[in-house]
Amino acid sequence: xxxxxxxxxxxxxxxxxxxxxxxxxxxxxxxxxxxxxxxxxxxxxxxxxxxxxxxxxxxxxxxxxxxxxxxxxxxxxxxxxxxxxxxxxxxxxxxxxxxxxxxxxxxxxxxxxxxxxxxxxxxxxxxxxxxxxxxxxxxxxxxxxxxxxxxxxxxxxxxxxxxxxxxxxxxxxxxxxxxxxxxxxxxx
Amino acid sequence: xxxxxxxxxxxxxxxxxxxxxxxxxxxxxxxxxxxxxxxxxxxxxxxxxxxxxxxxxxxxxxxxxxxxxxxxxxxxxxxxxxxxxxxxxxxxxxxxxxxxxxxxxxxxxxxxxxxxxxxxxxxxxxxxxxxxxxxxxxxxxxxxxxxxxxxxxxxxxxxxxxxxxxxxxxxxxxxxxxxxxxxxxxxxxxxxxxxxxxxxxxxxxxxxxxxxxxxxxxxxxxxxxxxxxxxxxxxxxx
Numbered sequence: 001x002x003x004x005x006x007x008x009x010x011x012x013x014x015x016x017x018x019x020x021x022x023x024x025x026x027x028x029x030x031x032x033x034x035x036x037x038x039x040x041x042x043x044x045x046x047x048x049x050x051x052x053x054x055x056x057x058x059x060x061x062x063x064x065x066x067x068x069x070x071x072x073x074x075x076x077x078x079x080x081x082x083x084x085x086x087x088x089x090x091x092x093x094x095x096x097x098x099x100x101x102x103x104x105x106x107x108x109x110x111x112x113x114x115x116x117x118x119x120x121x122x123x124x125x126x127x128x129x130x131x132x133x134x135x136x137x138x139x140x141x142x143x144x145x146x147x148x149x150x151x152x153x154x155x156x157x158x159x160x161x162x163x164x165x166x167x168x169x170x171x172x173x174x175x176x177x178x179x180x181x182x183x184x185x186x187x188x
Numbered sequence: 189x190x191x192x193x194x195x196x197x198x199x200x201x202x203x204x205x206x207x208x209x210x211x212x213x214x215x216x217x218x219x220x221x222x223x224x225x226x227x228x229x230x231x232x233x234x235x236x237x238x239x240x241x242x243x244x245x246x247x248x249x250x251x252x253x254x255x256x257x258x259x260x261x262x263x264x265x266x267x268x269x270x271x272x273x274x275x276x277x278x279x280x281x282x283x284x285x286x287x288x289x290x291x292x293x294x295x296x297x298x299x300x301x302x303x304x305x306x307x308x309x310x311x312x313x314x315x316x317x318x319x320x321x322x323x324x325x326x327x328x329x330x331x332x333x334x335x336x337x338x339x340x341x342x343x344x345x346x347x348x349x350x351x352x353x354x355x356x357x358x359x360x361x362x363x364x365x366x367x368x369x370x371x372x373x374x375x376x377x378x379x380x381x382x383x384x385x386x387x388x389x390x391x392x393x394x395x396x397x398x399x400x401x402x403x404x405x406x407x408x409x410x411x412x413x414x415x416x417x418x419x420x421x422x423x424x425x426x
Contacts, residue, residue, distance in 0.1 A: 002274045003411045004199050007385045009362040009376055010211075011347065014293040018285025018311045018347055022242070046216035053297070059235060059355050069234035071192060071353075085236035108229045119231045119355050126213030128204035128379050130360065132226070151224050178220050185219050186226035188356055 008129035013053055015123065016089060025088045027060075027100040029081030034063025034101030037169045039135060039162060042094040043122065046178035050094025054124040056175070058086045058098060058135070060117075065104025074107070102137055108147040115142035115149065122175055132186045135173045136161045152184050159183045194228045195356045195413040196272055201382035210375040212336050228356055235355040238281040238315065248314040250286075250326040258308035260289025260327035262403040265363070265391070269320045269350060272414030276320030283313045283349040284324060291330030300332050325403065331370060343370035343377065352412040363408040364390045 011019070028036065043051040061067045061084060066076035068083050084103075088096040100118075108114035118135040136143055138161055143149060149157050159181060162171035176183045206218035226232065251258055265284075269277040287293050288310060290302040308327065316322050329344050345362040352358065364371060368390075371377045377386055388411075397405030 003270060003272045003414070004202050004385065004388070005196070005272055005413045006359060006361050006411045007202055007380050007389055008204060008359055009347075009379075009389070011349070011360050013297050014285065014287075014295045015347070017293060017295055017309070018283050018313075019349060021311065021313070022283075046220075049216075051217070057358075059231070061231070067230060067234040069237065069354075071234050072230060083236065106230045109227045114229060114231070117231065121355075121358055123360060124217060126211070126215075126217035127206060128208060128211065128214065128376070129206070130358065131206075131219070148226060148229070151226070156221075177217050182219060182221050184221075185223050187223035188226035188228055188232050 010125060010128050011055065011123045013125045015053065015055055015125075019055055019087070020089055022087055023089060024086045025098055027082065027084065027086045027098065032062070032079050032081040032101060034103075035169065036099070037102050037171055038097060038099050039118075039171045039173055040095065040097040040165075041172055041174045043090050043096070043124070043175040044094055044177065048179070050090070050092070051124055051177070052090055052092045052094055054090040054094070054096070054122055054175070056088050056090070056096045057121045057123075058100070059119040060084045060100065061103040061106050063101050063104050065106045067106070076104075105142060110147070112145075112147050113142070115140055115146035117146075117148075131175075132188050133175070133183055134160050134186070138162055138164050138171070156184050192233055192354070192415040194233070194416045195354065196416050202380055202385040204379040208375065208379050211379065232356040233354050235351060235353060235357065237279075238351070239279070240315065242281065243313050243315055248312055248324050250308065250310065250312045250324065253309055254307040256307040258288065258305050258327050260305075260308075260330075262325065263328050264323065264325055264397050264399060264403045264405045265346065265408060266321065266323045266394070266397045266405065267408040267410060269316050269322065269352075269410045269412065271352070271357075271412050273417070275414070276316075276318070277352055277412055278316055278318045278320055280316050280353070281313065281351050282316060282322045284346050285311045286326065286329040286346040287332055289327050289330050291332030302330070302332065328365070336375060341370050341373075343368040343374050348410065350410060350412065357412045359410075359412060361410065362389060365406065366390055366393055
């Protein structure tokens with residue numbers, strides 16, 4: 001190794017100035033196939049208070065399980081209307097939301113398929129580096145055999161699985177920074 | 189063509205922990221349970237890509253976004269985005285934001301009693317070129333007080349956000365200015381034990397990019413995680 005990766009620093013309280021020009025809460029362009037979902041959630045701190053100055057970014061495959069990226073060499077179709085990336089800022093109640101589609105399965109360690117999931121990064125004042133998590137989908141039988149969920153203690157896996165909230169395709173997934181329901185965060 | 193199999197783990201002491209009580213806001217926002225080591229899969233080895241549809245050349249000149257010239261000292265900020273293997277990171281999105289010359293952000297949460305500059309918004313973005321180079325024209329940001337501790341002041345800084353080629357290479361950082369006396373009192377700057385890592389956050393004055401009779405040049409290179417060329421065990425739990 002000849003160089004060292006630059007040290008991460010916080011986005012601070014004024015992140016909106018530099019980052020909200022590229023808010024992308026709806027990932028679904030024309031002609032995109034797949035099961036539509038809306039994901040709404042809250043970011044909550046260790047006092048149970050909403051975090052109104054967080055930024056949430058998501059990255060996911062399309063409904064065929066293909067990423068819009070040249071390093072995804074799988075022989076699966078790309079859809080021009082789906083780039084797979086989103087960015088949302090939380091409001092004063094700590095709420096963020098995305099409109100997207102449920103991704104297909106992509107390969108994981110050892111070539112085993114992973115359950116459908118969305119990769120998440122969360123940025124905020126009070127964090128010197130961003131958090132990494134994942135959103136999985138409720139009632140998906142593939143969750144039981146997911147090679148990443150396997151690394152998570154069984155009693156904490158639920159924090160990674162979105163909950164149905166009534167309306168068709170409406171899901172809730174929260175970012176609990178601390179406490180009994182603390183979300184699982186990854187070191188990747 | 190070599191396929192990326194994973195990105196390097198951070199060198200010890202060069203990346204902050206989540207909990208760093210000297211930076212008071214970390215206390216209620218840092219995870220308390222251990223992170224789960226995630227094997228890097230296709231989901232982490234790919235990531236969003238941006239192009240010239242997303243940014244226009246004028247986005248890189250923060251002094252030309254309004255009718256008049258912003259107040260303050262005009263500067264040129266340039267650098268290269270490389271990975272840990274020394275390879276240029278081309279065509280990657282670089283987003284920056286900063287205070288104005290008086291140390292004030294045009295943001296509803298910034299209550300600092302310093303003037304807002306109607307000719308300065310403080311946001312810019314660009315894509316690196318084929319050799320990983322970026323260039324912004326802006327003004328030197330002012331220092332400003334914050335409420336972390338008694339008489340707390342942030343050193344002058346510019347926020348940088350970068351994507352790199354993959355989800356795993358995402359980074360947000362801050363660039364500081366050489367000789368700033370506030371650095372050694374700043375909890376954010378001091379957040380890692382490795383002094384050399386901290387010093388790499390400080391830009392260097394640069395004659396080469398200084399424009400005669402116009403603007404001083406500062407150079408700030410950014411290093412993203414590099415691909416791990418030796419095969420690694422991608423299943424740490426097995």
